[in-house]
Amino acid sequence: MTIDGDIARFDVIVVGAGFSGLYALHHLRELGLRVRVLEKAHTVGGTWLVNRYPGARCDIESIEYSYSFSEEIQQEWVWTETMSAQPEIEAYLNFVADRLDLRRDIDFETTVVAMSYSDEAAEWTVRTEDGATVAAPFVVAATGILSVPLEPSIPGMDRFTGTSLHTGRWPDGVVDLSGKRVGVVGTGSTGVQLIPVVAREAEHLTVFQRSPAYTLPWRVRTFEPGELDELKASYPQIRAAQREHPVGAARLSAFSVLLEMLAKPPLKTASAEERTKAVETDGIMGALNWGDLFFDIEANQMAAELYGQAVARIVDDPATARALTPSHPFACKRPIIDQGYYETFNRDNVTLVDLRADPIESVCPNGIQTAAGLHELDVIIYATGFDAMTGALNSIDVRGRGGASLREFWTEEGPLSYLGLAVAGFPNLFTIQGPGSPSAAANFVAAMEQNVEWIGACVSYLREHGFRTIEALPEAQQEWVDQATALVAATVLVHPSCSSWYNGGNVPGKKRMYMGYTAGIPEYRRRCDEIADAGYAGFKLA
Ligand code: FAD
Ligand code: N01
Numbered sequence: 097m098t099i100d101g102d103i104a105r106f107d108v109i110v111v112g113a114g115f116s117g118l119y120a121l122h123h124l125r126e127l128g129l130r131v132r133v134l135e136k137a138h139t140v141g142g143t144w145l146v147n148r149y150p151g152a153r154c155d156i157e158s159i160e161y162s163y164s165f166s167e168e169i170q171q172e173w174v175w176t177e178t179m180s181a182q183p184e185i186e187a188y189l190n191f192v193a194d195r196l197d198l199r200r201d202i203d204f205e206t207t208v209v210a211m212s213y214s215d216e217a218a219e220w221t222v223r224t225e226d227g228a229t230v231a232a233p234f235v236v237a238a239t240g241i242l243s244v245p246l247e248p249s250i251p252g253m254d255r256f257t258g259t260s261l262h263t264g265r266w267p268d269g270v271v272d273l274s275g276k277r278v279g280v281v282g283t284g285s286t287g288v289q290l291i292p293v294v295a296r297e298a299e300h301l302t303v304f305q306r307s308p309a310y311t312l313p314w315r316v317r318t319f320e321p322g323e324l325d326e327l328k329a330s331y332p333q334i335r336a337a338q339r340e341h342p343v344g345a346a347r348l349s350a351f352s353v354l355l356e357m358l359a360k361p362p363l364k365t366a367s368a369e370e371r372t373k374a375v376e377t378d379g380i381m382g383a384l385n386w387g388d389l390f391f392d393i394e395a396n397q398m399a400a401e402l403y404g405q406a407v408a409r410i411v412d413d414p415a416t417a418r419a420l421t422p423s424h425p426f427a428c429k430r431p432i433i434d435q436g437y438y439e440t441f442n443r444d445n446v447t448l449v450d451l452r453a454d455p456i457e458s459v460c461p462n463g464i465q466t467a468a469g470l471h472e473l474d475v476i477i478y479a480t481g482f483d484a485m486t487g488a489l490n491s492i493d494v495r496g497r498g499g500a501s502l503r504e505f506w507t508e509e510g511p512l513s514y515l516g517l518a519v520a521g522f523p524n525l526f527t528i529q530g531p532g533s534p535s536a537a538a539n540f541v542a543a544m545e546q547n548v549e550w551i552g553a554c555v556s557y558l559r560e561h562g563f564r565t566i567e568a569l570p571e572a573q574q575e576w577v578d579q580a581t582a583l584v585a586a587t588v589l590v591h592p593s594c595s596s597w598y599n600g601g602n603v604p605g606k607k608r609m610y611m612g613y614t615a616g617i618p619e620y621r622r623r624c625d626e627i628a629d630a631g632y633a634g635f636k637l638a
Contacts, residue, residue, distance in 0.1 A: 106132045106232040108555065109222050111208050111492075113198075114135045115217035116144020116528040116544045117238035118189065119163060122196050123552050132230060133198075134222065136207035140193045142240055144185040147265040149286065149477070151271075152182035153316065154434050154541050159327050160345040162188065164335045165545060169195060171328055179316045212495035213523060218564040220524065224432050230550060233564065234555055237489055237527045240323055241535055244487030248281065248480045250258060252458040252465075259475045263290060264482060275295045275513060277472060279464055281456075282479035283309050285432045286572060290479055292440045302471050306451040308422040310403065312350055342535075342616025345544025349536065350431035353381075362388035363395045363402075367544025380406045389426055390587045396425045398622065405578075410438040419450035425589075428534070428594030445470075485598035485611045486511045493616065496522035497567075510599070510607040513632060514568035514576050515624060517547060523567035526551045534620045536598055536612035543617055550624050560633035563637040583614045 111119045113135035124131045139147055151488065154161045158175040172195070175190055180188075193199055207225040214221065220235045244482065245264030247253075253260070263286045278298040280287055283305045295301045337346035345351060352364045361370070363386035374382035382506065383402035388395040404421035410415035439447055454468045463472040483490070486506050494502035499520050506512070513519050516533025517526055526545050529535035558566055583589055589610055595601030599610050613620055627633045 102229045103221070104132070106130045106230065108132075108234045108236060109220065109230055109232040110236045110242075111135075111222075112142060112237065112238035112240060112488075113137070113140045113193075113202050113204075114144070114240055114243075114244075115189065115235075115541055116240075116548065117142070118192060118196075118198055118553070119165065119545060119548045120236050120238050120528070121201055123165070123200065123548050124555070127485055127552050128554065131201055132232070133202040134206045134208050134224060135202055135204050136225075138204050139190070140198070140202070141186045141189045143242060144182055144189060147242075147263060147286070148182055148186075148266050148268065149261075149263040149290050149479075150297070151285075151289035151291075152263075152266075153177075153289065154179050154185060155314075155431075156345045156349045156351070157325075157347045158263075159331075159334060160349075160444055161539055163541065163545070164338070166196075168251050169329070170331055174213075175319070175324060175594055176320050177316055179314075180253050182321055205407050205595045206491050208495040209248075210235050210495070212404075212493075212499070213497060213525070215497060218524070229547065231439075234524045234526065237525065237530075239488035239492075241485050241488075241529055241540075242482040242597070244483040244491060246481045246483050246487075248478060249604075250281075250456055250459050251301055252460055255461050256459050256463075256473075256476060257366060257461045258439075258463075258473055259474065261416055261477045263477060263479045273475060275299050276474040277463075278302070278475045279304060279471060279473040280475060280477045281464075282481065283307065284479065284481055285309075286429060286481070287479040287594065288434045288437050290477065292434070293444075294477070295440045295443055295446050298475075300447070300463075301445060302449060302473065303441075303446045303539070304466075306421070306455060308420050308421055309432050310355065310384070310426045310429075311432040311434040311437055312384075313437075314350075314435060315436060325584075334392055338539070338542055340618055343616065344539035344617045349539075350433045354427065354431050355603045357385055358387055358390065360387040361383050362392075364388055364392060364400055371398075375406050375409070379409060382406065384426055390589075393425060393591055395590055396427070396588050397427050398560065399426055407438055409450055410442075412442045416441050417449055419453070421454070424593050424595070425588040425591055428589050429596040429598065430592060432584060483603050483606075484600075485536075486600075486606075487548075489527065489530075493540060494522065494525070496525070507607065510609045512573055512577050514573040515627070516613065517550070517567070518568040518573075518578050518635070520568045520570040520573045523565045526554075531611040532613055534577055534613045534615075537614055538617055543620075543630060544623070546617065546621050550628065557583075557587050557628070557632070558637065561637075565636075566638075567598060567614055567636045569634055575634075580613045582611060584610050584612075588616075598624050600636075 107129040110133045158180040174477035210223040259425045279302045281304045343351040383406045407415040454466045511531035512530045516530040
């Protein structure tokens with residue numbers, strides 16, 4: 097890459113070197129394209145490089161939450177646990193980068209700050225933080241759906257004299273929490289993973305909880321000797337089953353459990369005895385394992401009550417159990433699984449602060465002040481989530497046709513996109529698993545592989561047929577958004593009390609809109625293929 101003066105030119109610029117960017121580089125390079133990847137971190141990994149917090153792991157079995165495109169890679173790599181922890185996934189992505197010799201085409205420590213499209217040249221010019229520019233007809237934004245950590249704005253945060261950490265940019269190296277008084281703010285997927293591990297290490301843990309989580313107890317285990325080899329021998333069947341499965345993971349995962357719930361009898365018509373028996377027999381699963389919770393808010397509220405009873409069977413202190421019972425609808429946030437979450441609250445060194453009753457007033461130099469008093473702390477860990485789906489692209493000044501700003505468009509109109517792959521007014525820009533894609537409610541890697549392969553085929557088609565540009569048509573985009581919205585219209589996902597990264601409700605001021613596509617990956621793939629086969633229907637090719 098050159099600084100100022102001459103501009104280096106490529107066929108495709110990929111931004112980001114996580115799961116998506118690495119596969120985009122490999123696949124597009126295999127198609128004979130000159131590809132350059134720009135990555136702000138010092139190495140590969142994306143999500144699995146920065147979320148190094150204790151307890152971080154995936155919640156889909158690793159033999160499915162991994163690349164399927166290379167038989168060599170899936171045979172050579174050794175997973176040690178059913179659902180791998182962060183260090184192993186990070187190591188896997190490094191292995192892939194080396195095995196496919198990807199690093200030679202990646203510029204690390206290179207943050208993209210702006211990119212603008214020239215109509216005349218049919219080309220994107222991409223500017224990085226150090227003032228360098230590169231250009232290419234096509235840009236693939238592999239910038240991540242959960243890559244911009246969200247800091248809460250609590251008065252006094254910068255006055256804290258202890259250590260402040262965000263789980264989404266956890267420092268490299270050991271963070272020693274032993275003998276420390278630690279506070280964790282946030283009880284989403286991250287908090288639920290982090291809290292049991294921190295409790296075992298810290299002198300005292302105080303959990304500041306605004307919305308209690310719904311979380312399914314889960315057993316993650318190391319593979320028995322020979323077990324992984326047997327699975328590897330069945331990879332053709334495993335991958336085939338995944339491909340046909342709506343969530344891109346056919347083995348047991350929180351997503352597959354949720355899908356199975358849809359086929360269960362309704363809670364509304366269950367007798368009092370049946371409800372009690374469900375909780376007595378199956379605990380938390382029994383409270384939630386009913387078919388009408390996604391569509392009927394009253395049934396959902398009844399399930400919340402049963403859930404509270406199930407929690408009370410695990411948590412010794414009744415007041416703590418009550419505080420851990422959610423009041424928002426089940427299923428309107430991403431499903432969570434845990435290992436010993438509720439048991440953690442029976443420990444002598446753990447205190448729960450229910451912010452619904454006792455809100456945070458400020459962060460002080462020596463702790464967190466709530467309405468009821470001061471909690472003295474040495475370390476505060478913010479597990480407060482991400483500006484999801486649009487956050488990463490909105491932190492780049494993306495200028496499309498006529499200088500239009502993507503950030504302004506998405507802020508004013510909402511996160512509109514055609515297939516989650518393209519935005520009208522931004523020709524030749526592909527977004528991997530953007531808003532309106534299945535990624536929010538599916539195995540991301542499976543969903544992403546489809547996107548990368550579709551983009552590869554699209555660029556090849558354009559070149560073979562002498563087209564220089566492809567651009568989503570506004571009416572096709574609106575139709576796609578309408579279809580995605582219609583899919584969830586009858587569900588609790590759009591209930592006013594649902595606030596999550598799925599609908600932008602977790603970011604103050606963000607326009608609310610459900611940002612997923614819930615018909616499943618096979619149906620999404622069918623639609624994408626149909627559109628491509630029709631000469632890219634809904635796109636303007638020029
Ligand atoms: P990322 O991994 O986020 O990578 C994006 C890359 O782009 C980053 O390296 C970033 O530095 C770079 N980048 C962004 N902006 C710029 C810029 N302006 N300039 C240069 N570089 C830039 N999904 C699942 O399906 N199953 C799971 O079990 C699962 N577990 C998760 C656990 C955690 C803790 C989190 C946060 C997410 C999890 N996800 C899971 C979602 C996860 O984000 C995806 O599965 C996947 O890792 C995303 O890969 P990606 O390459 O698209 O994005
Ligand atoms: O973020 P979240 P996350 N004061 O937004 C609270 C993936 N992931 O990092 O709900 C007090 O879910 C907030 O409270 P509320 C997965 O896709 C996967 O946990 O807004 N609290 C909430 O409790 C997941 O969905 C895994 O009331 C504040 C929490 O912080 C996504 O990443 C593991 C607050 C944020 O929860 C994000 O998960 C980890 C404030 N000012 C992550 N602001 C797997 O296991 C926010 N909160 C696969």
